[in-house]
Amino acid sequence: MNYKSLLKKEGISPTKQRLEIASILLDKPQHLSADQVLILLRRQGSKVSKATIYNTLKLFKLSGLVRELNIDSARTIYDSAAYTHHHFYNIDTFEVIDIPKDEINFDAFPSLPYGTKKDDIEILIKIRQK
Numbered sequence: 436m437n438y439k440s441l442l443k444k445e446g447i448s449p450t451k452q453r454l455e456i457a458s459i460l461l462d463k464p465q466h467l468s469a470d471q472v473l474i475l476l477r478r479q480g481s482k483v484s485k486a487t488i489y490n491t492l493k494l495f496k497l498s499g500l501v502r503e504l505n506i507d508s509a510r511t512i513y514d515s516a517a518y519t520h521h522h523f524y525n526i527d528t529f530e531v532i533d534i535p536k537d538e539i540n541f542d543a544f545p546s547l548p549y550g551t552k553k554d555d556i557e558i559l560i561k562i563r564q565k
């Protein structure tokens with residue numbers, strides 16, 4: 436994939452660091468924390484700082500290139516599959532597994548609070564080892 440034109444299309448200036456981060460995270464559908472992105476970048480000899488990684492991930496999120504999953508206050512995962520879908524989260528192994536959007540149906544859905552409209556629905560099903 437040409438990350439340079441992808442970032443430009445989103446109005447993001449394609450700096451060397453941002454391109455390095457894009458090539459790690461957007462390479463395939465995957466779920467990575469900022470720390471995991473850092474580890475993968477270090478492995479390939481990159482010197483991108485942690486602050487740059489955090490800022491870039493926020494930027495990618497705002498532009499819709501990645502989704503942010505806030506699993507708990509200590510764990511934010513970036514999902515390179517930016518389309519609507521749901522997740523299993525294994526609280527024992529920390530594994531995040533995709534659930535296709537169509538595999539969850541609602542029989543009942545609450546009325547939205549006055550003056551609001553639905554933006555997105557994202558279900559996180561927490562699981563654990565037997």
Ligand SMILES: [Zn+2]
Nearest residue numbers: 514516522533
């Ligand atoms: Zn996902």
